[in-house]
Amino acid sequence: MNTPLVRMHGIHKSFGPVKVLEGVDFELLPGEVHALMGENGAGKSTLMKILTGIHAPDAGGIEVDGRAVAIATPADAEKYGIAIIHQELNLIPSLSVADNLFLGREVHRFGLLDRRAMKRRATEWLARVGMERLDPGMLIERLSVGQQQMVEIARALGQEARVLIMDEPTAALTEHETATLFKLIRELREQGKGIVYVSHRMEEIFAICDRISVLRDGQFVGTRPVPGLGFDEVVKMMVGRTLDARYPVRTPKIGEVRLKAEHIGGGPVHDVSFELHAGEVLGVAGLLGAGRTELARLIFGLDRLSSGKVTLDGIEVTPRSPSEAIRAGFGFVTEDRKAQGLVLDLSLRENVSLPRVPARAGLVDRAAETKQTRGLIDALKIRTRDMELEARSLSGGNQQKVVLAKWLALKPRVLILDEPTRGVDVGGKAEIYHIINQLAEQGVAILMISSELPEVLAMSDRILVMHEGHATALLDAHGATQEAVMTAATGGK
Amino acid sequence: MTLHFDRSRAITLLQRLGSVIGLVLLFVVLSIMSPDFLTTDNLLTVLRQVSINALIAFGMTFVILAGGIDLSVGAILALTGAVTAGLMAAGHGMLLSAGAGLALGLLLGIVNGALVSWGRVAPFIATLGTMTLLRGLTLSYTQGSPIPVTNSGFALIGGGYVAHLIPLPVIWMFAAFLVCGFLLRGTVFGRHVVAIGGNEEAARLSGVRISPMKLAIYGLSGLLSACAGIVLTSRLYSAQATAGAGYELDAIAAVVLGGTSLSGGRGWLFGTLVGALLIGFLNNGLNLLGVSSFYQQVVKGIVILIAVLLDRRQ
Numbered sequence: 001m002n003t004p005l006v007r008m009h010g011i012h013k014s015f016g017p018v019k020v021l022e023g024v025d026f027e028l029l030p031g032e033v034h035a036l037m038g039e040n041g042a043g044k045s046t047l048m049k050i051l052t053g054i055h056a057p058d059a060g061g062i063e064v065d066g067r068a069v070a071i072a073t074p075a076d077a078e079k080y081g082i083a084i085i086h087q088e089l090n091l092i093p094s095l096s097v098a099d100n101l102f103l104g105r106e107v108h109r110f111g112l113l114d115r116r117a118m119k120r121r122a123t124e125w126l127a128r129v130g131m132e133r134l135d136p137g138m139l140i141e142r143l144s145v146g147q148q149q150m151v152e153i154a155r156a157l158g159q160e161a162r163v164l165i166m167d168e169p170t171a172a173l174t175e176h177e178t179a180t181l182f183k184l185i186r187e188l189r190e191q192g193k194g195i196v197y198v199s200h201r202m203e204e205i206f207a208i209c210d211r212i213s214v215l216r217d218g219q220f221v222g223t224r225p226v227p228g229l230g231f232d233e234v235v236k237m238m239v240g241r242t243l244d245a246r247y248p249v250r251t252p253k254i255g256e257v258r259l260k261a262e263h264i265g266g267g268p269v270h271d272v273s274f275e276l277h278a279g280e281v282l283g284v285a286g287l288l289g290a291g292r293t294e295l296a297r298l299i300f301g302l303d304r305l306s307s308g309k310v311t312l313d314g315i316e317v318t319p320r321s322p323s324e325a326i327r328a329g330f331g332f333v334t335e336d337r338k339a340q341g342l343v344l345d346l347s348l349r350e351n352v353s354l355p356r357v358p359a360r361a362g363l364v365d366r367a368a369e370t371k372q373t374r375g376l377i378d379a380l381k382i383r384t385r386d387m388e389l390e391a392r393s394l395s396g397g398n399q400q401k402v403v404l405a406k407w408l409a410l411k412p413r414v415l416i417l418d419e420p421t422r423g424v425d426v427g428g429k430a431e432i433y434h435i436i437n438q439l440a441e442q443g444v445a446i447l448m449i450s451s452e453l454p455e456v457l458a459m460s461d462r463i464l465v466m467h468e469g470h471a472t473a474l475l476d477a478h479g480a481t482q483e484a485v486m487t488a489a490t491g492g493k
Numbered sequence: 494m495t496l497h498f499d500r501s502r503a504i505t506l507l508q509r510l511g512s513v514i515g516l517v518l519l520f521v522v523l524s525i526m527s528p529d530f531l532t533t534d535n536l537l538t539v540l541r542q543v544s545i546n547a548l549i550a551f552g553m554t555f556v557i558l559a560g561g562i563d564l565s566v567g568a569i570l571a572l573t574g575a576v577t578a579g580l581m582a583a584g585h586g587m588l589l590s591a592g593a594g595l596a597l598g599l600l601l602g603i604v605n606g607a608l609v610s611w612g613r614v615a616p617f618i619a620t621l622g623t624m625t626l627l628r629g630l631t632l633s634y635t636q637g638s639p640i641p642v643t644n645s646g647f648a649l650i651g652g653g654y655v656a657h658l659i660p661l662p663v664i665w666m667f668a669a670f671l672v673c674g675f676l677l678r679g680t681v682f683g684r685h686v687v688a689i690g691g692n693e694e695a696a697r698l699s700g701v702r703i704s705p706m707k708l709a710i711y712g713l714s715g716l717l718s719a720c721a722g723i724v725l726t727s728r729l730y731s732a733q734a735t736a737g738a739g740y741e742l743d744a745i746a747a748v749v750l751g752g753t754s755l756s757g758g759r760g761w762l763f764g765t766l767v768g769a770l771l772i773g774f775l776n777n778g779l780n781l782l783g784v785s786s787f788y789q790q791v792v793k794g795i796v797i798l799i800a801v802l803l804d805r806r807q
Contacts, residue, residue, distance in 0.1 A: 079526060300698075302697075322698055326699075339692070340694050343695050345687075357681045362680050405702065
């Protein structure tokens with residue numbers, strides 16, 4: 001247990017004159033789950049890219065099993081048994097499980113694929129992650145995200161990885177899949193593997209990790225054993241100060257009924273009805289696949305309704321396209337800001353004004369646009385030097401604020417938020433909660449979908465719980481418990 | 494971190510300026526190597542030759558920026574040219590004939606847009622189909638033989654001069670450049686074109702109406718191809734069914750050389766103008782230097798490959 005599997009010491013890395021890592025130490029013991037934490041931009045991913053041979057450090061050394069090694073390419077990392085499980089999984093959807101497991105190292109005889117041998121070995125590899133019942137001939141695209149992740153872990157283990165780096169592994173998993181993953185992680189720990197666990201999810205880290213290392217602005221803040229460690233202390237290490245409160249308090253000023261959704265159906269959603277008042281935050285909870293995002297898409301006119309109608313301030317609107325929804329007064333902050341929320345190549349300014357470009361007779365009014373963007377940057381505390389920077393260059397939290405800014409520019413009457421704080425660091429989350437509260441206080445009706453139960457409970461006035469496309473409960477958030485929400489979300493009574 | 498991205502911005506700028514630097518270098522080299530190059534006559538001749546490709550390439554820039562491709566431009570050029578010439582041969586006036594040609598180009602472009610948006614056909618396949626179809630229509634309309642133009646007023650469009658010096662097509666080219674440049678940079682339409690190419694889903698969710706936009710984008714490309722068709726027909730005094738064969742590739746080359754990304758969302762119109770000029774002057778220089786036409790193709794191909802490789806550097 002004494003010789004670390006991996007020891008990185010004094011790692012420095014700069015991109016041009018910007019120092020991304022300044023003397024970072026990191027050590028991973030055999031049989032350890034080690035959380036790597038820090039706000040977005042703290043240098044976690046750069047550190048892991050150095051460990052996996054994607055970037056070369058400017059200074060500092062890496063030891064594997066106590067011996068100094070040079071990891072210059074991803075192939076070197078593989079040689080030393082270091083594997084990374086990416087947040088965006090690296091599998092080819094149109095190929096089978098076995099094809100993916102052996103991609104690039106196919107078993108062959110005289111250039112002919114030995115499918116039988118691969119299938120047999122695939123089953124062995126899958127058994128190591130408890131997936132022996134999965135057919136290796138199944139196409140990846142037919143698997144759930146959780147299963148795909150298991151396949152990726154199986155591939156890493158099959159390649160004799162002893163160090164597994166997991167980047168936000170539970171971001172797209174259901175509760176059940178998360179539990180399965182944690183069970184596997186514990187088994188791997190028993191087998192003496194080392195696991196680097198990169199995540200923002202505090203509850204998970206306290207549940208599964210043995211030690212926590214924190215980076216802040218490229219500096220190594222420290223490593224602490226989890227037992228006896230307080231949540232507040234970790235936050236303080238990450239942001240350098242104590243946050244006032246994790247969820248800011250809002251005095252609800254609930255107004256008239258603003259949005260009335262009646263018998264909404266379409267796709268996986270069946271007959272969902274609810275009312276949303278001005279100034280109210282209605283949380284939507286449920287497991288992955290419960291139809292929450294689909295419900296939002298139906299209301300926003302993105303997908304076709306098979307039944308139901310939408311009434312806004314007493315007038316039936318039932319949008320048939322996003323542009324109709326926007327004209328009616330809806331805004332929609334989507335779940336996946338990179339794929340759906342932003343045009344990454346466009347500037348911050350152009351992204352903010354995309355739903356409605358300030359213009360006269362089709363001609364862009366640059367002065368008005370600049371002024372509007374400046375105002376929103378200030379109001380939402382978007383940290384950037386320059387509104388002409390591409391959206392791609394902003395941190396996750398700032399990108400999410402740009403998506404919010406986009407809709408605030410339209411002064412929506414109803415704002416739909418789908419996982420508004422996913423992938424956003426602790427400080428950024430608190431700021432987004434503040435913005436949500438401010439909007440509600442200004443009378444905006446907010447429909448907030450979230451998979452983080454503490455967030456739903458703390459931020460909402462009422463909670464709509466969905467299960468398999470149906471609304472199973474409508475709870476008053478004050479007094480509701482995680483258990484009550486989970487019971488409804490799993491279809492229990 | 495931040496500078497890392499400034500660096501990518503600098504690379505983008507360099508890539509964009511790359512085509513300009515390339516054009517300047519080519520200019521200097523050709524001026525030194527051939528005494529006939531740097532003469533008013535030669536330069537204006539090249540500009541006139543470039544104008545046809547440039548007109549088409551401006552439309553192509555919008556299509557490519559929006560993440561599409563239009564292979565039917567050369568075929569639209571041929572059909573609109575033939576219809577314009579045919580109407581005049583049937584005794585109609587020049588304005589009506591040219592107007593009909595332009596309207597037809599616009600309409601054919603809109604058909605492309607409809608196939609791509611409503612029909613959900615991949616742009617490459619949709620416009621490959623219309624390209625083949627329109628070629629066939631042109632051949633049957635002209636019965637394979639050129640339609641001569643006798644209207645002397647019409648002949649001025651492509652053959653006339655301003656102040657006995659500057660060919661009219663060059664004026665059309667710069668006028669189209671200014672209008673299209675303004676359309677791209679100064680209007681909501683242009684903003685939405687780039688947004689669609691950058692991330693169609695995000696644009697749709699922001700309320701950009703994708704289908705009408707695509708009709709307009711491909712319509713614009715068709716309209717500009719028709720403009721090129723009219724200029725070419727006018728300059729040649731006749732419309733030929735085979736006119737504009739391969740022009741789609743020259744136009745795409747000009748757009749890509751100019752630094753516009755083939756995957757959409759990144760690019761500029763000025764680059765396309767520079768790209769078209771680069772191709773024109775390269776052809777001209779190689780001619781002046783007496784390089785065989787076989788090798789000319791090789792050189793052109795190499796230049797395009799280098800440009801695409803630079804684009805991949807992002």
